[in-house]
Amino acid sequence: xxxxxxxxxxxxxxxxxxxxxxxxxxxxxxxxxxxxxxxxxxxxxxxxxxxxxxxxxxxxxxxxxxxxxxxxxxxxxxxxxxxxxxxxxxxxxxxxxxxxxxxxxxxxxxxxxxxxxxxxxxxxxxxxxxxxxxxxxxxxxxxxxxxxxxxxxxxxxxxxxxxxxxxxxxxxxx
Numbered sequence: 001x002x003x004x005x006x007x008x009x010x011x012x013x014x015x016x017x018x019x020x021x022x023x024x025x026x027x028x029x030x031x032x033x034x035x036x037x038x039x040x041x042x043x044x045x046x047x048x049x050x051x052x053x054x055x056x057x058x059x060x061x062x063x064x065x066x067x068x069x070x071x072x073x074x075x076x077x078x079x080x081x082x083x084x085x086x087x088x089x090x091x092x093x094x095x096x097x098x099x100x101x102x103x104x105x106x107x108x109x110x111x112x113x114x115x116x117x118x119x120x121x122x123x124x125x126x127x128x129x130x131x132x133x134x135x136x137x138x139x140x141x142x143x144x145x146x147x148x149x150x151x152x153x154x155x156x157x158x159x160x161x162x163x164x165x166x167x168x169x170x171x172x173x174x
Contacts, residue, residue, distance in 0.1 A: 004036050004039040005039050008039060013044060014046070014047060017033075017048045017065070018049045018050070020033070020048065021048075021049070021051050021056070021070075022050075026059075029056070033060065042064070045067055046064060046065050046066045046067070047066065048068050052073060052144065054083060054143075054167070057144070057148065058160075058164050058167065061148075061151045074137045077133050077134075077137040079125075080092035080121070080136065082103045082104075082121075082139055083139075083143045083144065085172050086170060087172060087173070087174035089103065091118055091121045093122070098119055100118070101118060102115060102116065103118060103139050108142065109138050109141075110135070110139075111135040111136070111138055
């Protein structure tokens with residue numbers, strides 16, 4: 001906290017938070033944010049480095065973080081993993097071999113909007129076709145952007161905690 005207080009006194013244009021998301025359990029990450037954030041100016045951007053999972057994005061916003069960045073959306077796409085409002089979908093799994101629905105109904109990403117099915121994406125993943133990574137990355141990035149749009153709306157409506165609980169109930173953090 002001494003470092004946070006020192007940096008706050010420097011009157012910088014924004015603050016980066018690093019050193020979290022390096023393998024510690026999520027409850028410890030959240031506890032550290034709860035301890036740190038009260039010492040950071042609220043009129044400047046507060047940026048949490050290396051955080052990209054849906055639950056960490058929402059939990060970070062609850063604790064006052066303004067910006068995030070992460071390679072997660074791309075890294076998991078390379079392995080065939082797609083993020084959805086109902087949890088993760090490992091598209092390489094045999095479960096999706098005959099699933100001719102898009103990654104997530106109602107999603108407006110390029111892959112979903114253009115009818116790339118889970119079965120076809122599974123085929124591409126199994127063949128190690130780069131198009132699979134590209135399409136799933138586009139989906140994961142759009143999912144994350146849409147999630148943060150919803151977080152902003154929930155903040156404006158003063159219902160962020162309720163929003164988090166709704167997401168958890170529908171399996172978005174699984």
